[in-house]
Amino acid sequence: MISFEGATPAWNDIPALRITTASHLTDDKKSLLMQTEAGPVEISLHGFGARLRLGKVSATDYGMLVEEPEAVPLSVDSADAVTVITGAGYRLEIGHSPFSFKLFKGDCCVLRSPTDGHFVRQFRLPPVAKVDQGWFVSLDLDSSEPVYGLGEKWGRLDKRGQLLRSYNQDALGVNAEISYKNTPFAWSPNGWGVFVHTPAPVTHAVGYPSWSQRAYGLLVEDSYAAIFLLAAGSPVELIGCYP
Numbered sequence: 001m002i003s004f005e006g007a008t009p010a011w012n013d014i015p016a017l018r019i020t021t022a023s024h025l026t027d028d029k030k031s032l033l034m035q036t037e038a039g040p041v042e043i044s045l046h047g048f049g050a051r052l053r054l055g056k057v058s059a060t061d062y063g064m065l066v067e068e069p070e071a072v073p074l075s076v077d078s079a080d081a082v083t084v085i086t087g088a089g090y091r092l093e094i095g096h097s098p099f100s101f102k103l104f105k106g107d108c109c110v111l112r113s114p115t116d117g118h119f120v121r122q123f124r125l126p127p128v129a130k131v132d133q134g135w136f137v138s139l140d141l142d143s144s145e146p147v148y149g150l151g152e153k154w155g156r157l158d159k160r161g162q163l164l165r166s167y168n169q170d171a172l173g174v175n176a177e178i179s180y181k182n183t184p185f186a187w188s189p190n191g192w193g194v195f196v197h198t199p200a201p202v203t204h205a206v207g208y209p210s211w212s213q214r215a216y217g218l219l220v221e222d223s224y225a226a227i228f229l230l231a232a233g234s235p236v237e238l239i240g241c242y243p
Helices: 235-241
Strands: 032-036 039-046 049-054 075-078 082-087 090-096 099-105 108-112 128-131 134-140 148-151 162-166 182-188 192-196 202-206 215-220 225-231
Touching: 032 082, 039 082, 039 090, 049 090, 049 099, 049 134, 099 225, 108 134, 108 192, 108 225, 134 225, 148 162, 162 182, 182 202, 182 235, 192 215, 192 235, 215 225, 225 235
Parallel strands: none
Antiparallel strands: 032 039, 039 049, 049 225, 075 082, 082 090, 090 099, 099 108, 128 134, 134 215, 148 182, 162 202, 182 192, 192 225, 202 215
16 A cells, blocks of 8 residues: 655655566557556657556547547667667657656657656656556656646646646636646646546646655556657647647
């Protein structure tokens, strides 16, 4: 049992997942399959970036995508500590212990696991973890980077420093965090976006000081999590990537 306290998580008690077996491609060579202590991981590259699927893949159609995104054939280079996949102009470097990643578009790293360090371990927040409530994933933030999106919320447009929850409720007013037009899609002018493909509740700690001022933490309250990592040259292009 790994409990996750939302206000101030006990990071020392939440172990980062590791890749535990050798990876292999699916028959069509468009997805990389890996295994962690908490279950399977499936990773693919697309014209917009990458998709991570954590846990047993759900066949449920949530009605949230215009169409199923077409994955591209992958090239794979594996070593003991890292696996690298390339396709569609992207390169995803996947660390094994702990399970972490860096997404490159060309030679530019557009999104990665946090650089929020620790005196005892490499990552203060686990890059990927499985907790009682579901899946936790963390992303790096630059020191002054704004983050926008997440649908109808009543605070500042820049979500940096906020703890928000994507879960539709009838707010009956505009003075609390709850709302009924949530969208689990956030984006940065630095050229990246993240979309959580789920109807389940998602908690977003966007540089939230009680978690980390230099990381974006995502808690997906489900046994399966599908996370789209988007890359584009401008905010207009990012919106166009939204699936």
